[in-house]
Amino acid sequence: MLAPVYMRLQRFPAAVTAYRNAIRLNGDSAARQTGLGEAIANAAGGIVSTDAQAAFRTGLKLDPANAKAAFYLGMGLAQEGKRADANAVWQGMLETLPPDSPWLGAVQQALGKGAEPAVAAGTSDGGPGPEQIEAAQTMPPQDRRAMIGTMVAGLDDRLKQNPHDAEGWMRLIRSFAVLGKRDQARDALHRAVTAFGTDSEDAKKFTGFAASLGVMAKE
Numbered sequence: 001m002l003a004p005v006y007m008r009l010q011r012f013p014a015a016v017t018a019y020r021n022a023i024r025l026n027g028d029s030a031a032r033q034t035g036l037g038e039a040i041a042n043a044a045g046g047i048v049s050t051d052a053q054a055a056f057r058t059g060l061k062l063d064p065a066n067a068k069a070a071f072y073l074g075m076g077l078a079q080e081g082k083r084a085d086a087n088a089v090w091q092g093m094l095e096t097l098p099p100d101s102p103w104l105g106a107v108q109q110a111l112g113k114g115a116e117p118a119v120a121a122g123t124s125d126g127g128p129g130p131e132q133i134e135a136a137q138t139m140p141p142q143d144r145r146a147m148i149g150t151m152v153a154g155l156d157d158r159l160k161q162n163p164h165d166a167e168g169w170m171r172l173i174r175s176f177a178v179l180g181k182r183d184q185a186r187d188a189l190h191r192a193v194t195a196f197g198t199d200s201e202d203a204k205k206f207t208g209f210a211a212s213l214g215v216m217a218k219e
Contacts, residue, residue, distance in 0.1 A: 003035055012043035030063030037072060046153025048076030067093060067103040074110065079154040087111060148179065156188070163195035166202050170209055177213040185215045193217075 003018035019036035026032075037055030041048045048056075053076040059069035074089035093107045152175045159168050169192035176185035189210045196202040207217055 003032075003039065007035070007039060007042075010042075012039050015039035016043055028058065028062060030059045030066050030069070033059035033062065034066055034069045037069065041072065041076075042149070044153075046149045046151070047157060048072055048079055048154075052076060065096065067097060067101060071103055071107065071110075075151065075154070078110075079157070148175070152176065152179070159191075163191070166192075166196070166205070169195070169206060173206070173210050173215065174213060177210075177215050182215060185210065185213070186217070189215060189217060 001018070001022055003015050003022060006012070006015035006018055016036065016039045019032055019039055023029075023032050023036065033055045037048075037052040037059065040052040040055065044052070053073055056069040056073040056076070059066050060073065063069075070089055070093050074086040074093075077083075077089065078086035090107045090111050093103065094111070097104050097107065152172065155168060155172050155175070159165060159172060162168075169188065172188045173185050173192070176182075176188055189206055192206045193203040196206070210217070
């Protein structure tokens with residue numbers, strides 16, 4: 001089937017079309033619906049849209065043990081601000097995942113460890129914390145890239161709507177730096193400085209923090 005090949009090549013719109021064609025010609029399956037949801041999310045820059053969530057829900061109906069579909073469904077709910085619903089999905093996963101599941105660490109980090117679990121390792125905005133990025137290292141490369149990319153895109157989208165979140169900007173800069181996306185980290189730095197003003201104390205903090213990660217305002 002062409003769809004997984006397109007996913008590996010990061011040709012996500014083509015993967016969406018290929019998965020839809022495969023479903024139309026060969027019928028539904030949990031793998032096809034989950035793949036479709038993942039392709040839609042990646043094509044949208046990591047946002048788990050309503051269409052992606054619908055595909056993941058169908059995948060879960062066909063295979064209730066489908067960890068990938070459940071995780072991304074939770075992520076979509078979290079991106080919509082429905083954190084209680086997202087936590088419920090992830091908590092349910094904790095109760096059913098086998099101990100050797102590569103998704104276990106990611107789910108634990110998504111829930112957090114406190115009495116009031118927050119999305120993505122204790123952050124309230126859905127951005128990945130360093131522990132979550134580390135936990136994702138046990139996943140297959142494609143799943144790892146998609147999971148972290150989804151979280152970073154969700155955080156980026158929130159900052160576009162609410163740019164006066166200093167901690168959120170620092171998480172976004174760090175996330176791009178960890179992913180090796182230096183240009184995007186630099187762009188996030190510029191946007192953060194613009195949001196708070198070039199002469200502000202926050203701007204100086206952003207610039208110093210980015211420099212500590214090897215990200216310079218000008219290169």
